Amino acid sequence: MAKPIRNGFESMKKDFFLFIGFSIIIMMAPRFFAGGYLMNVLVFVGINTMLAIALNLLLGYAGQISLGHAGFYGLGAYLSGVMTTTLNMNPWLAMPLAALIVGCLAFMIGLPILKLKGHYLAMATLGLGIIMYIVFNETIEWTGGPSGLSGIPSLEIGDIVFDSDVKNYYLIWSAALAVMLFSLNLANSRVGRGLRAVHDSEIAAQVLGVNARLLKVEIFALSAVISSLAGSLYAHTMTFISPTSFGFNFSIELLTMVVIGGLGSIYGSFLGAALLTLLPEILRGANDYDIIIYGALLILMVMFLPGGLVRGIPTLYRKIVKVKSEANHA
């Protein structure tokens, strides 16, 4: 299933225009939705997109599973939250510092953990996520425990305070687009090719001169850093955090976003994050049946779009066109 390696000038130009087009659409969106509640949901689509991309780099590209990413997300949020409230630090300083701490931590944990493979790696990362969840709950003096940490300051640039949904939208999506651009470049670089090689066969990659072990740990740390950044942004836009947002369930939700969107595709992560964040809102009107419809839709998507939305939608489109043209011929 390895993607053909593209590094020709033509495809680079195509990628570039695709990204520019995507950015323009994203930045224009508030003109259509501004004011309503949907704006708030779209802010979360941005945060979840960053998280899904982070996990996708690890799972889709390097082929290493993590069931504990909500932990890194939460750690970023809590570090940022604690540093800006109890230690009165500037949020712009707290965010990169939190990311740095989380990155170092992930690197150190990654060294032993990423020697594991398959189910064992899943179990280890699962444990990691749960440990972090317990820490958020139990270190009450710092985190406020289960009742949460409030009074986290909003981000500011000069006179602009990011305290409304529309302002937060631009803030979060600027970050999300930056993460996207970075990841797209990474995926098409030597590192990205190395990751895909590790994905297909670690031994083959080693033979070809890729330091598979180090590369896995590095991408794990990078993934944690992006998650931490998303967590910090979440803390500063919500101004309140509590452990329930960073539990095991959310790790699973992230995994679902990546798989539904399409493994190994950055735009797929966006589609997955958008779908899983918007779907509950659309289904909310169905009252008590929303969970059933939600579950059924997920099952259908995995069954009929096994490559995820990003590959499934074009295939589906081609099929429909084909059926139509056949009907025209007949």
Added chain:
Amino acid sequence: MKLKFINLIFAAVTLLFSTNVFAAETIKIGALFAVTGPAAFLGEPERNSAKMVVDEINKAGGVKGHKLELVVYDTTGDATKAVQLATKLIKDDKVIAIIGPSTTGETMAVIPVAEKGQVPLISCSAGSKITDPVKKWVFKTAQNDSLAVGKIYEYLQKSKQTKVSILTVSDGFGASGREQLKSQAAKYGITIVSDETYGPKDTDMTAQLTKIRGSNSQAVICWGTNPGPALVAKNAKQLGIKIPLFMSHGVSSKKFIELAGDASEGIKLPSGKVVVADMLPAAEKQKKSLMAFVKDYSKHYKAEGDHFGGHAWDAVMLIRNAVENGALTAAAIRDQIESTKSFAGIGGSFNYSQADHAGLGKDAFVLVEVKNKDWSIVK
């Protein structure tokens, strides 16, 4: 163009699913309850009670001709969802007051949204930091934990059992209780000789209880919500612990007696008056509201009404009373609630003021004891 199309689809889908009927003069109230998830034991009776009382008000012709409309969303106990849904209630549903959320964590998360949107929020959760310090738009109907702790300590002080062990659950409810138990002890001349905790999903507390048995404590206070405390009661009985066991108001429903069985006999706990409604003297101000609530709840839902549902009942009634006094905007309703005096609800007799948005005094609780598988009032 593409986006406009998506927008259209979204609008169409929303319209398709929405069942709201827009009639003039209808008063829209929003509600956020944790109907599913770990806090469902709070959210479900709250939703049921709120729906029940709104239906009844409408059946009786509404308030001064205005029908009430309740928009309920399930937060699943998640603070992020609670914030999103609060935003939705204010921006899209344009409600003039919000009832809930069910837990302290969610309430703390929603407070900035309500304050910015300038909509009164009547929380159904107990944490004292919700209304301390007082926030202009935030009220609560659930009794403060500090009142429940005070009730137990008062009794202990009177019966000269001053060395106590505490065993609290490590969630929001338990953490808040532990804080209060520790901070109020000195005031009542009580020393905490053993301070143990257990996890919300633990199934055996013998280890903690064995430690407590080894200490020289004269009473055990356990702070948690079902099913943990029932296990504590059973384990204590198995270990032959003879010193009296106290529980929190978090288990004051028949469910606890069911779960703990024989082990529940003799356990004392502070409770809202709803569980002993029929035993209250006729002169009790709350008796009328309590009896009506208990009767209606069992008629509608074939289950016993508990004080969690009562918090939502009180919240709806506060808004109803405000509307009856002529308040039709969010700001007017806020002012009316703040000036509510001696409103005899389910949780107690409410007296709000500019300095007090919790509204309840120590008389909101009675100390009850389990006798013959039922509640009885401790004199």
